[in-house]
Amino acid sequence: MTSEHPIPALALLLAVLLGGAALSGCASLERGEPSGHSGRDAGGAGPDAAAPADAPSFGADVHPILLASCGDCHGPGGDERDALALGEDPDADYDAIVRLSDADDPEGSRLLRLASGNGHRRVIAAGSPDYLVIAAWMAGGEQP
Numbered sequence: 001m002t003s004e005h006p007i008p009a010l011a012l013l014l015a016v017l018l019g020g021a022a023l024s025g026c027a028s029l030e031r032g033e034p035s036g037h038s039g040r041d042a043g044g045a046g047p048d049a050a051a052p053a054d055a056p057s058f059g060a061d062v063h064p065i066l067l068a069s070c071g072d073c074h075g076p077g078g079d080e081r082d083a084l085a086l087g088e089d090p091d092a093d094y095d096a097i098v099r100l101s102d103a104d105d106p107e108g109s110r111l112l113r114l115a116s117g118n119g120h121r122r123v124i125a126a127g128s129p130d131y132l133v134i135a136a137w138m139a140g141g142e143q144p
């Protein structure tokens with residue numbers, strides 16, 4: 001009966017000692033945390049800032065569509081190079097196409113209006129996959 005008391009007392013003492021050790025451990029962890037947090041925040045800005053990288057790019061996505069869709073007439077050897085001249089090098093064509101694009105209103109852009117048949121023959125139908133890639137490229141900030 002009486003021998004049962006020392007055990008809870010010992011347990012309490014151990015709990016206090018372990019608690020104290022745990023507290024000091026926490027304190028040192030907390031001291032280390034601020035740098036850990038700021039490191040994570042700095043790393044977190046990377047993926048967020050890189051979000052536009054998910055948007056289509058001119059060289060990889062848009063230029064191949066334009067060459068395939070418009071190249072017969074406006075590409076190398078085409079008859080309509082006075083109106084728009086496209087070549088094999090995306091960098092060389094980027095400025096001319098950006099002049100026809102509108103990041104704030106892709107569907108209202110000269111490029112997509114012409115391509116979808118507004119004042120021009122329809123080459124890329126509104127709402128088609130190619131049309132949507134070009135619209136997403138504009139809305140995504142016209143990545144080169």
Ligand code: HEC
Pocket residue numbers: 066069070071072073074080083084100111114115119120121123124
């Ligand atoms: C079958 C031939 C043909 C194809 C394919 C073609 N075009 Fe044209 N394009 C023309 C002709 C002809 C003109 C000049 C007369 C006119 O404006 O319609 C022209 C004119 C243009 C102009 C200048 C007129 C303006 O209003 O700025 C642009 C820009 C243009 N095309 C863009 C494109 C784009 C972008 C594509 C592909 C999505 C394309 N074209 C596909 C024949 C074509």
